[in-house]
Amino acid sequence: MTRISRRAALLGAAGCVCGAAGCTARSHRAAARPPGTTRPGPASPSPRPSHGDGLPRTTPWRPSAAEVTPAAKLRAVQLVEALGAWRPGGSGPAAARSRVSALHLGPALADQAGPLLPTADAAAVQVIDAQYGGILAGSASVLVVCRQWTRTADRVSAGGTTVDVRLVRTASGWTVTALHPAHPGAPEPRPPSRVHKILSDPRIELPPAARADLLAGRVHDSVLAAMLRLAGTYRMSVSVVRSGHPLDVFGTRRPSDHPRGRAFDVWRIDGHPVVDPGTSRALVERFMRDAAAAGSYNVGGPLRPSGGVIANQFFSDATHHDHVHIGFRA
Structure with a gap:
């Protein structure tokens, strides 16, 4: 944990897919570019001073026109951005469900967010990349890779996760059906x-x-x-x-x-x-x-x-x- 000297807003999302022979169930990854740009860019954004809540300022991640199915990635990222960031007073499961409902998605998805919803007064999330974990005509897996900062009292902690977002295509567009956050496990006492x-x-x-x-x-x-x-x-x-x-x-x-x-x-x-x-x-x-x-x-x-x-x-x-x-x- 580090004492706060900067602030924040939020947003981001990503996915990953691997196709034939060997890459796990994801098809292609999100237009690799820094959040907040309109086209893929060469570098990931660095946290910047925020508006006063003590967290780094973040920018929304958006797919480029080069994507195979940009709408699927966008939907996955929007959900991760909504779940992983909140202002003071917006913590807790009920508030998370409200943010999901505002996206016209099932509020129960908030119950699957796991590490995206730590106990904290406020949080900011920055999506690094979204890549396909798999893409079919009517379903997709998008791997949303993100960093997250949380503030409790006057302390800010840095973390982040990767979420396998599952989607299906409906008559009105792509909708999210499930979330599978990463579970890396506890660190070894003596890594190689x-x-x-x-x-x-x-x-x-x-x-x-x-x-x-x-x-x-x-x-x-x-x-x-x-x-x-x-x-x-x-x-x-x-x-x-x-x-x-x-x-x-x-x-x-x-x-x-x-x-x-x-x-x-x-x-x-x-x-x-x-x-x-x-x-x-x-x-x-x-x-x-x-x-x-x-x-x-x-x-x-x-x-x-x-x-x-x-x-x-x-x-x-x-x-x-x-x-x-x-x-x-x-």
Whole structure:
């Protein structure tokens, strides 16, 4: 906890999806860009002074026109932004249900918010990214990756989570049916040395839930080694590692590599969002090939490089239009 010196407003949301072979049940990730911009951008926003409630100022996250189905991501993010932020006097389950109802969604969704609703006087949330966990004609999984700040008395605490938001398409548009927040587990007393190296590497950007996954010691060593190897060449923004991802590849009964700690997703490479049409396809392909060279048997993204050391080592689909999935065998 740190004593307050800044303030805040709120908002944000995100999702993740992995398609064929290996990425857990999400299809593609949210237009990787900083909240508050109209197009994908190169950097995540930093907290700024607020209006007087002691929390950092945040900005709404909104999908770009480059998204496969921007309306699904927007709906998921709006709910996370509404649940995870409140002004003084707006804490508690009843107030959370009212915020959900204001979005014309079922108020009972507030009961599934878990870590988004800690006991606090006020809170602010900033969505980092929203990526598909899976997208089908009538249903979707959006992984909303966010940071959250809470204030109790004169103390501000920083945290955050990743929420797997499930949606279905109705005659009036996309609506949310369930929330599955991340549960990384308790940190290990003595995390492996590679974990310390990753957490201190400025070229690897980890959101709160992914950072907690590493500290909990439930991420396979092959993932840790690949992160460090890729960071020797690229600056990369990770969206999802283990928790907050669907248990099965979306729309199937095939177990995803993510919940088993054998995969990670990257939504931004060298400051360039994967979803942004302006991002060099050569850069994305080179990154995917280097991920394969780092030992991944299953690399998915917005394009499918030719070749591969093993059959079907590379894949591409709508779910991976917004991120690169890097999976490993046990």
